Amino acid sequence: MQDKHSEGKENNLLLDEMDRMILNEIQSHFPIEARPYQVLAETLGCSEEEVLQRVQDLKDRDVIRRIGANCNSRKLGYTSTLCAAKVPSRLMERFVEVVNSYMGVTHNYRRDHDYNIWFTLIAPSKEKIERILGEIVELTQVAEIISLPAERLFKIQVDFEV
């Protein structure tokens, strides 16, 4: 994972102006059209073929991770929460393995705090979230896990200028 990161970072430096324009455009304004790359080509003043080639290249270089939908979990009827756990180092490996095995765990980070592991959990219901957290405690012997579901959203930035 670490290698992939530094590799990608170097690749970022190799982006030319057209790459940047494409990336800035397709993060949030990917055309929902039959020929999206043709529409992009018109916006950017190049050919459809060139846009396709560059996007494929950006994917091959791992600058673009994915092109697709990012859904609003709540609107789809799902429930989500942010969980924090105090994990002693002797239990760390097992804890990360168990937590990451759940499909609903989409992000997991180690942070410098007593609560040293922070992960997001998405599930079809509150009950399912409770059940998964119960399973994690049982399987890992890590008892100190708190669940902090969002009560209010002030900001979520969805795209980033390249």
Place this chain on the structure above:
Amino acid sequence: MSGKRQFTPLEKKIIHELQQDLPVVRRPFAAVAERVGISESELLEKVREFVADDIIRRFGATLRHQRSGFDANAMVVWEVEVERAEEVGNILASFREVSHCYQRPAMENWPYRLFTMIHGSSPEVCREIAQRMADAVGVEKYDLLFTQEELKKTTMAYFGESENEPGN
């Protein structure tokens, strides 16, 4: 946020497919439509509807490094009484260094109610940003939790397993 919408099996299938990686071809939506078993124009109409209804928050490319040139990330947490949470949250969210800002429940062993993700070129820069934010809202009790390691980062597969879907 209001009203629970019910999704038809076809809509669930469409949402599931749209979360996969769109092929880089001239007519990518035609490829998805074929997998779903509808026409390209029907699919495009559905995608536009989902975007308009905020069911799809964003349709497009997700980058590997969302903040190129920003090497330090910190979750900054703020101890704020519930009465001030909305006011303080709005001010913290207005900082351009903040990518996410949420209010979450405070509890006995976790006094912090507001959460912000900030991005800077170094830990020192992150501390300076947090100090400026603290000054702006007049909150003294806050903490920075730096990201030490990314252990998982994926996209949720909604409507992926039929037995695991939201109930009615």
